Amino acid sequence: MAHVIxxxxxxTIILHNANAPFAIWSAPISSGPARKADDxxxxxxxxxxAKHLILASPVFERALTGPWRESITLDQEGSTEITAEGWDIEALLIFLRVIHCQFQLVPLxxxxxxxxxxxxxADYYGCRAALGFFSCVWVQDSIIPKTYSRDLMLWVWVTWFFTLPDQFRGATSIAMSQCSGEIYSLGLPIPRAVIERMNAVRQSSIQSLHGLLEGQxxxxxxxxxxxxxxxxxxxFGVLSMHMHDNKLDWPAILGQSYETSARATETVRRPRWREPCSEGSSNTNNRRLHNCPDCNFTRLLGPVEQSVQGLRLQNFLV
Structure with missing residues (x-):
């Protein structure tokens, strides 16, 4: 198969193992499974x-101007070959058309x-600047995921790549609020510091929620x-039973999302029972509904944040 840009x-770029699995997710993929590798x-x-590659990419520039076989062959024979591995064909062609300024062929x-x-x-070849303009075209509301999923992690990556602070904060908030376990990069080039911080904030937020319940x-x-x-x-009995039944005790609470735990924290039932109107009274008809203010767990626990605040992109930029 051949394409001409x-x-x-x-x-000539020779792409091996085209359409290799991408951002593998262990759960069902909402956008459909990745295409099988081209055989x-x-x-x-x-x-x-060569000129467009050299001008756009420091990676291609080193390959085509340095002391490498590709550069030597280009100088001596006027043409050369560069190998690539695993890229999606459609995505690679779009990328190459952008850096060749063939914008009329780039899908909107x-x-x-x-x-x-x-x-x-683009990140691999160091061409972030070349795609900057297209963030205004390609980033649309219709592609923004609303729940924790493989697509959301793709969105975390895209917002990082295009330096979109508000969207990045929203995406990381959803991930930390809705993930019920460790957050992984799925092999995407999301900086390790971002993933580590997301996991740390998620766990500390759940610990704070558990601490609130344990403290009361x-x-x-x-x-x-x-x-x-x-x-x-x-x-004490009502609170203990509610924590057990809703996996809010430790360490069970770590196995569910912050969002699930926060919702459960706001649904502790108010205990209701009748007690004698006067001390020492045994008359069953002379009883009143207990109305201690502390029996209202909404008041006792106070307002509970229903989501984890997202990360600030600026904190990770050098």
């Missing part, structure tokens, strides 16, 4: 311009999947909440 181009033994050949609408693949290629339980246990022994016993 520049008919008079001096360089063409000779690879996909793409004719391009890209799926998030293709956009992520194009930007990964300790206050009930030590008599700082509740108006008498029976009241404290009822409150």
């Amino acid at each position: 520049d008919p008079s181009g001096e360089v 063409t033994n000779k690879g996909v050949r793409i004719r391009v311009s 609408d890209l799926s998030l999947e293709v956009l992520a693949k194009v930007t990964v290629i 339980g300790a206050k009930i246990l030590h008599g700082e909440r509740g108006c008498h022994f029976e009241c404290r016993a009822m409150l």
Whole structure:
């Protein structure tokens, strides 16, 4: 299979293992599985311009002007070959047309999947600036995921690549709020510091939520909440049962998302029972509904944030 970007181009890119699996996700993929790798033994050949490659990419510049076989062959024979591995064919052709200034052939609408693949290629070849203009064209509301998924991690990468602070903050907020385990980069070139920070913030947020519940339980246990022994016993029992039933105790709480835990924290049932109107009274008809203010867990626990605040992109930029 052959493609021609520049008919008079001096360089042939030979793409092996085309359409290799990309950003592998262990859960079902909302946007459909990645295409299988191309099994063409000779690879996909793409004719391009050496000058455009050199001007756009420091990686290509080193290959074509340094003391390497590709550069020597280009000088001696006027043409050369460069190999590439695993790239998606559609994404690679879009990338090459951008750096060859063939904007009339560049699609204006890209799926998030293709956009992520194009930007990964551009990042690998050091061509972030060349794609900067297209962030205004390709980044559209229709491709923004609303839930934690493979697509969301693609979106985290795209917002990082194009330096979109508001969108990056929103994407990382969703990931840290909705992920029920460790957050992975899926092999995308998201900086390790970003992934490590996301996991640290997610865990610390869940720890804070658990600490709130444990702290109020300790206050009930030590008599700082509740108006008498029976009241404290009822409150402590209800809170303990709710934490157990909703996996809010430790370490079970780490196995579910912050968002799930936060919602469960706001649904602790208010215990209701009747007690004698006067001390020592045994008349079952002379009872009133217990109305201690501490029986209202919404008041006792206070407002609970329903999501984790996203990361600030500026904190990771050198």
